[in-house]
Amino acid sequence: MALWGGRFTQGPAESVAALSRSVDFDWRLAPYDVRVNLAHVAGLEKVGVISPADAITIRAGLEVLAEEIASGDFTFNESDEDVHSAIERGLVAKVGEIGGSIRAGRSRNDLVVTDFKLYLIDHVLEVSGLVTELIHAINIQADNYKDCLAPGFTHLQHAQPITFGHELAKHSHALLRDIDRLGDWLERNSVSPFGAGALSGSGLQPYPEVTAESLGFSDVAGNSIDAVSDRDFVAELLFDLAMIGIHLSRIGEEFTLWNTSEFGWATMSDAFSTGSSIMPQKKNPDIAELARGKSGRLLGNLTGLMTMLKGLPFAYNRDLQEDKEPVFDSIETLMILLPALTGMMETTTFNREKISAGVLAGHSLATEVADYLARRGIPFAQAHEIAGACVRVCEVRGIGLHELSISDLKEIHPRLDAQLMEQLTAEGAVASRSSLMGTSIASVTGQIAELVSENNNAKRWIHSEKERFSGMMNL
Numbered sequence: 001m002a003l004w005g006g007r008f009t010q011g012p013a014e015s016v017a018a019l020s021r022s023v024d025f026d027w028r029l030a031p032y033d034v035r036v037n038l039a040h041v042a043g044l045e046k047v048g049v050i051s052p053a054d055a056i057t058i059r060a061g062l063e064v065l066a067e068e069i070a071s072g073d074f075t076f077n078e079s080d081e082d083v084h085s086a087i088e089r090g091l092v093a094k095v096g097e098i099g100g101s102i103r104a105g106r107s108r109n110d111l112v113v114t115d116f117k118l119y120l121i122d123h124v125l126e127v128s129g130l131v132t133e134l135i136h137a138i139n140i141q142a143d144n145y146k147d148c149l150a151p152g153f154t155h156l157q158h159a160q161p162i163t164f165g166h167e168l169a170k171h172s173h174a175l176l177r178d179i180d181r182l183g184d185w186l187e188r189n190s191v192s193p194f195g196a197g198a199l200s201g202s203g204l205q206p207y208p209e210v211t212a213e214s215l216g217f218s219d220v221a222g223n224s225i226d227a228v229s230d231r232d233f234v235a236e237l238l239f240d241l242a243m244i245g246i247h248l249s250r251i252g253e254e255f256t257l258w259n260t261s262e263f264g265w266a267t268m269s270d271a272f273s274t275g276s277s278i279m280p281q282k283k284n285p286d287i288a289e290l291a292r293g294k295s296g297r298l299l300g301n302l303t304g305l306m307t308m309l310k311g312l313p314f315a316y317n318r319d320l321q322e323d324k325e326p327v328f329d330s331i332e333t334l335m336i337l338l339p340a341l342t343g344m345m346e347t348t349t350f351n352r353e354k355i356s357a358g359v360l361a362g363h364s365l366a367t368e369v370a371d372y373l374a375r376r377g378i379p380f381a382q383a384h385e386i387a388g389a390c391v392r393v394c395e396v397r398g399i400g401l402h403e404l405s406i407s408d409l410k411e412i413h414p415r416l417d418a419q420l421m422e423q424l425t426a427e428g429a430v431a432s433r434s435s436l437m438g439t440s441i442a443s444v445t446g447q448i449a450e451l452v453s454e455n456n457n458a459k460r461w462i463h464s465e466k467e468r469f470s471g472m473m474n475l
Contacts, residue, residue, distance in 0.1 A: 020318075023076045025325050026083045032118040033087050034066045036111060036194060037102050039214045043205050044104060054098050061095040083115070084108050105204030109228040109316040110196040116324065117193070118215065120237060121186060122469060123331045128182050129462050130338035131244065135172045135455045137345040139448055142169040146444045149356045149426050151364060158362025161426040162439040164355050169444065172451045174247045179458045181240045185233070186465070192217035193227035199315035200224055216469055228316045231309055234323050238302040241330040245298035248341055252291030255348065259285045264354045269347035272340070287344045294333055301326035359426045363391045365401045368429050372420050373413075386413045 012020065038059060045055040065087065068074035080086035091099035146165030151158045192215060195201065195208025201224040205211070212220040221227035258266035268285055276282035305326050308319055366387045373383035389412050394401055402424050409416035422428075434440040437447070 017081070020081060022082045022321055022324075023080045023086055025328060026112070027076050027086070028324075028328060029083050029112070029115040029119050030069045030087065031066060032115040032122075033083050033111070034062050034069065035118065036114050036215065037087065037091075038062050039211045040102060040106055040194070040205070042214065043207060043211050044101070046210070047204065047206065049104050049204050050101050054101065057095050058091070058099060058102060061091050061099060064094060065090050082108070082112075084111060105197070105202045106194070107196075107198040107228075109198050110193050110224075113228060113230075114192060114194040114215070117189065117217075117233065120233070120327065120331075121190070121216075123335075124182050124186055124237065125462050125466050125469065127241070127244070127331060127334050127338070128179050128458070129466075130335065130342070131175050131179055132455055132459050132462065134338055134342045134345060135175050135451070135458075137342050138168055138172045138175075139451050139455065141345060141348070141350075142166075142172070142444070142451075143448050145350060145352070145355075146448065147441050148350075148352050149359045149430060151358045151361060152439075158358065158364050160364050160367055161359050161429045162433075163430060163441060163444050164350065164352075165448065166439040166444045169448055169451060171247065171251055172455070174250075175244070176451070176454050176458065178240065178244045178247060181243065183461065185237055185240055187218075189233040189236070190216075190218040191221055192219070193221045193230070196221060196224035196227035199228055225315045229312065229314070229320070231305070231320060231323050234327055235302070235305055235309065238298075238305055238327055238330055241327075241334060242295070242298040242302045244334060245295035245330075248291045248337065249295035251341065251345075252288035255288040255344065256285050256292070258350075259288070265351055267349050267351070268344060269349075272344040272347055287340050291337060291341050294337055297333060298330050301330045360400050360402060363394060363401050365424055365426070365429055366391050368424055368432075369401065369416070369420065371432070372423065373415055376415055378415060386416070389413070390416075 011017075041050060041055055041058050041062070044050040045052060050058065065074060068090075074090050076083070076086040080089065088099065088102065091102065093099075142165040144165070145168065146163055148164040150162055150164040150167060152160045152162035152167070192208065192212030194211050194215070195205045197205075202208075209220045212218075221230075255266060255268070257263055259268055268283070268287075270283070272287050273283045274286040275284065305323060308322050312319055369387035369390055370380060370383040373386060374380045378386070390401060390404065390409070393408065393412060394404065406418050406421060409420065423432075431440050434443055436443065
């Protein structure tokens with residue numbers, strides 16, 4: 001059903017109609033469009049634009065339409081320009097011309113952005129829930145390997161001994177920040193634009209705050225022009241989703257490295273690996289690699305939207321039709337990727353012997369030598385030089401720091417003694433990092449307990465918001 005055309009002498013050219021058509025992708029908004037229209041009808045009835053009898057008829061038609069959309073019995077057709085025209089067509093087919101009354105006091109400009117916000121709120125909670133499942137899987141693996149000594153890396157070079165549980169748990173911290181950002185997004189963007197009309201507000205809907213409350217929003221936009229042109233909430237969400245993608249990519253990179261023959265640290269389940277069409281022996285970490293690859297797609301969606309927004313003047317412009325596909329794609333990409341990555345995390349087994357075998361490689365105890373001297377009053381700059389001299393001797397002899405004799409140490413510096421030899425172990429290095437954020441087994445145990453608690457809190461928040469939102473959808 002065309003929503004405009006009275007002042008035109010002919011319809012749009014076929015190419016224009018094809019370019020303008022958005023229903024193929026904005027049909028995702030159909031359930032939310034019905035919900036907004038139900039709230040809108042209540043507002044029109046309140047001010048007398050629609051009679052109580054007509055309001056009952058329209059409301060019943062919209063409710064049936066919602067059921068048919070959910071079941072797939074009603075969908076768009078070739079004549080529909082967008083989701084709004086499809087919904088109106090369906091409503092008029094059910095209740096007659098009185099169905100066209102829903103267009104009073106609103107514009108597609110405020111309608112679409114309200115639909116869009118409701119869709120995003122719903123799906124932000126879905127994505128958040130999937131992230132908590134991945135965090136749960138990481139926490140279990142981290143707890144299983146919290147006592148496994150491992151080489152820590154910086155610049156992909158051996159750095160200092162750590163526990164492998166500490167290495168794994170770092171990903172939970174990053175992902176919990178992502179959920180925190182999504183929670184901030186939800187709180188900040190729970191603002192209804194409905195009632196803005198095309199750009200100046202609506203003379204037929206003078207109580208936008210009532211509609212906002214009925215839709216579950218906590219506030220109403222303060223400026224009608226900003227309400228229809230604002231897409232900060234889309235850009236912000238695309239950043240948040242891209243940041244999740246970056247964190248998943250880093251997991252993917254590490255698991256890909258750990259799965260190599262050279263590392264041999266990780267073995268992925270057959271169910272979360274793939275083979276080669278030509279090399280029968282291959283078992284490839286495709287899930288981890290796809291996690292890396294899809295991060296570029298998420299970043300591209302953010303970049304595309306920001307570029308589209310940067311020069312828009314005044315109120316609504318048709319450019320804003322391009323706001324939906326990027327975020328639809330980012331959400332749907334994560335909803336496919338996250339369960340697969342969670343399964344990979346849950347089912348991967350780690351080789352303790354191989355992980356721990358290299359813990360002393362690369363003279364990783366050098367900092368222990370410097371720290372030992374610093375505790376004995378030697379300025380750290382000097383202690384650093386002395387520890388470096390120890391490394392130089394080891395490199396010449398082809399031995400590790402822990403293999404230096406007491407006489408070797410005394411020859412390098414008189415303050416290096418037998419007591420250092422007792423502490424110059426991977427176990428001692430790890431145990432000394434006993435702060436709240438450190439890598440000692442006791443520290444990591446406490447960190448994982450805190451991660452579990454924070455993740456459980458996130459799950460409760462998601463459940464509460466889903467219940468509230470679903471209740472609003474069913475009103």
